[in-house]
Structure formats: C-alpha cells, structure tokens
Amino acid sequence: MPLKEACGVVGIYSPEQVSYDLFTALRVLQHRGQESAGISVFDGTIKTYKDMGLVTEVFREKTLEKLKGNIGIGHVRYSTEGASVQRNAQPIETSTTIGKLALGHNGELVNAGTLREKYKEKGWGFFSNTDSEIIIRILAKELHEGRKPVSAIKSTMREISGSYSLVLLINNRLFGIRDPLGIKPLAIGKKGDKYIIASESVVFDALDAEMLRDVRPGEIVEIGENGMRSYSIPTPEHPAHCFFEWVYFARSDSVIDSVLSYDVRKKIGNILAKEHPVDADLVVPVPDSGRSYAIGYCEASGIGYGEGLIKNRYVERTFIMPKQIMREYNVSVKLNPIKSMVRGKRIVLVDDSIVRGTTMRKIVSILRKAGAKEVHVRIGCPKIIAPCYFGIDMKTRAQLIASDKSVEEIKESIGADSLGYVSIEGLVDAIGKDRKDLCLGCITGEYPIKVEGEKLRGQEVLDRYID
Numbered sequence: 001m002p003l004k005e006a007c008g009v010v011g012i013y014s015p016e017q018v019s020y021d022l023f024t025a026l027r028v029l030q031h032r033g034q035e036s037a038g039i040s041v042f043d044g045t046i047k048t049y050k051d052m053g054l055v056t057e058v059f060r061e062k063t064l065e066k067l068k069g070n071i072g073i074g075h076v077r078y079s080t081e082g083a084s085v086q087r088n089a090q091p092i093e094t095s096t097t098i099g100k101l102a103l104g105h106n107g108e109l110v111n112a113g114t115l116r117e118k119y120k121e122k123g124w125g126f127f128s129n130t131d132s133e134i135i136i137r138i139l140a141k142e143l144h145e146g147r148k149p150v151s152a153i154k155s156t157m158r159e160i161s162g163s164y165s166l167v168l169l170i171n172n173r174l175f176g177i178r179d180p181l182g183i184k185p186l187a188i189g190k191k192g193d194k195y196i197i198a199s200e201s202v203v204f205d206a207l208d209a210e211m212l213r214d215v216r217p218g219e220i221v222e223i224g225e226n227g228m229r230s231y232s233i234p235t236p237e238h239p240a241h242c243f244f245e246w247v248y249f250a251r252s253d254s255v256i257d258s259v260l261s262y263d264v265r266k267k268i269g270n271i272l273a274k275e276h277p278v279d280a281d282l283v284v285p286v287p288d289s290g291r292s293y294a295i296g297y298c299e300a301s302g303i304g305y306g307e308g309l310i311k312n313r314y315v316e317r318t319f320i321m322p323k324q325i326m327r328e329y330n331v332s333v334k335l336n337p338i339k340s341m342v343r344g345k346r347i348v349l350v351d352d353s354i355v356r357g358t359t360m361r362k363i364v365s366i367l368r369k370a371g372a373k374e375v376h377v378r379i380g381c382p383k384i385i386a387p388c389y390f391g392i393d394m395k396t397r398a399q400l401i402a403s404d405k406s407v408e409e410i411k412e413s414i415g416a417d418s419l420g421y422v423s424i425e426g427l428v429d430a431i432g433k434d435r436k437d438l439c440l441g442c443i444t445g446e447y448p449i450k451v452e453g454e455k456l457r458g459q460e461v462l463d464r465y466i467d
C-alpha cells in the first residue's frame, strides 16, 4: 500500500491531433506516477510541455490545443531514480544533427552509474540525474555518428542494461521499445488508423481501441503512415516479467503479457484461503488494493465479505507532512471503519502486500479500536525480502520489514492475531506463467540481471547482446 509506482508511458500515431488522446491516456495511467506529467508532439518539430503535478493540474485545454501534431508521446512520473524536480520530468528532449528526439522511460538502468562516469570522462555534462537522459544522449550520439534510427536504437539497447519500456519520437517517427527481459509492461492498441503504445491496456479501453498485443521483450516497434513495423535484438531464453505488476502496480482491469491482473489477484485470494485458512466471521479488504484478493478469499473460504473500511477518495496523494502529529493521522484520514460492521467480529483483513509494515500496523489498530474481536491478516504477495533495482521504490533491505523478520515477528509487529502470506508457488500458479519467465527478485533475492552484491538467478548472464 505505501509504495509508489515508477512511471507510465504512452505514444500515439493518429490521423488527427493527438494531444487530447494523450491527455486521456495519461489520466488513465495516473496511478503509475503522480509527481509530474508531460506530452511531446511532432508538429514540424518536436514540442514538449511538462510540469510537476497531476495530469489534470499540468494540462489545461489551452495548452492541449497548442500541442498540434498527429504523433506524440506522454509520460507520468514518480521518481525512483533522480530527484522529484521539474528538470527530471519527462518526456525528455534533445537535439541532434538529424533533428529532435523526445523520450519517455519507465524503468531503471542497473549500469547508469558506470555509463554516466564513462561519458563524463569523455567530456559530457548531464543536465538531469535521470537514467532517461543517459539513454537519450547515447541514442543521440549513435545518430550523430551516422547510424539510421533503428540501428541507433539497437546499438543503444546493447549499451544499456536494466529495465526499460520506452516511447520515443525521432522527429516524426514513433517507436515503442521494451528491454530484452520484458521487465516492465508495454502493449500496442489500435482504433481504425490510430495506433497506441501504452504501459497498460486500460488506455486502449479508455480510447475505445482494441488491444493488438504486448510489445515483445527486446522488440522495437515503429508506427508510421504505413502501419506498424517490428524489429528486435536477441533476447535470453526466458523473459523476466515483473510479477509485482499483476499483484500491485497495474490496475486490476489491465491485461499484462496476456494475463488479466484481476484474475491473478482473485486466484491468489483463493490460494490464500487454502494456504492460510482461519475461523472467522467476515473478510474485509483494505480498499482498494485488497479488494480482488478478498473476493477470492471469500469465494474459496465461504466466509462473508464486508466493506468494513471505507476509503476517503480525495486523499490520493501523500503530501509532505510537516508535523509528526499530521503524519500520525494520515492513515485515519484515508481509512475509516464501519464500526457496526466490525464490532465483536473475527475479521480476515486482506491486502496486496506489506512493505514497511507501518500502514498495516495502523489499519489493524483502527479495526481493533472499532471493536474487532480478532484480526487475521492475509497478504497477496509473498514476503518482500530484498530490494528492487529495476525501477520500484524499494531500494534497501532496511526499508523492508520482512528482510530480517520472521512471519511470527511481523505478526507481532503489526499487532495481528495471525498473519499469512501467499507462497511463491501459489503466486506463480496464480499468474499462470513459467516461474523462469518472471522476475521474482524482491521475494527471492535472485535477480534476472547481474547486480553488484546480489545473486543472479539461474540463467544466462545478461550482459551484452550480439546483433
């Protein structure tokens, strides 16, 4: 519940002006990043407008009207690498000898530090501290050296390592690019002659378009007048789709790599009921994150469902709280119990994950104060024991309550009567993919890409690709 998503990206090619569609798409992707929003369009040259704030705060009708052009990209950002300041907002633009580029990036490079040092030694200055600037600058160099766009993109992909789903404009050419492991989601949709590339399929629903397919790991998709063209670089035998997208980041109604998030969450709820049964009177979800899991838990356990906690819909953003007392009240402002529903009951409280444990502790205490007799916590994501190096806001083991605590100790810490996490096997079963095709780094401590000081999962080293 307390984690922040990384970013959302969208690119649209249309016979009509695209700024309004991009605006709608970014609103749909708002859950992936609430710090800044931006749009770049090609209108003879690339024009970009971006600022800090929610999509509806950044864009007014006047601004959208001025962003003419029938090809463009958009981005919403939450900073995981690089500070939350305007100069780090995206899309990021640069000029080259062949024209302008604009890039929107979701993900994180594991070799950003090395690349930054390498190019600083060559005399480059960087104007932001984002990984995205590294990508666009290397790409610009490749183009400057005379490579054609697709070859320059391939060459850039061979130099960068990590997670990246990109939308890119090279003048009036639109590209969608996914890293060779397909860690972050990216999909393609179509409505008539309009093509859309987006982080999540819900964008296609909002724009009344059909989902065509996911961008494949290591694929470069180009959209233009003549439709869609596909290129690719060699990829390892197994992808490493981030399992967290299905259980936490993506909206429940998003289809990611052919799997609907809602189905995964409900099935995990079924599995949780079998793996961690308990005698109880009522299953209560933490709204909204625990709802699909709770429905699944009810289905398999036969225990009744109750919306015992009500969410205040108008406190979506956690602002900086200057005083401790205000921070303390934060969860109670967001969630309020229906006392008559929980009083005297044995509650199964269901949520998607526990990261630091602080929010769950407060929710358990809210239910107890409301008179719950027992509170049994069930969690739809296995214990998060290790950091994420691929763009999620879990950077150190110290942030993670499960990194050095047993289930029993966590149960004590959050004040629950019992605590059950879904097993890794149960999670993989619910997603329905081969375990080898998933990144499970933060729950196993074994990563699909070499990270200094961490274990590599049992597959080929993903250092470089040979074209």
Ligand code: SF4
Pocket: 183, 241, 242, 243, 244, 245, 387, 388, 389, 390, 391, 392, 439, 440, 441, 442, 443
């Ligand atoms: S480490 Fe965890 S959060 Fe990060 S990409 Fe892998 S599965 Fe996703």
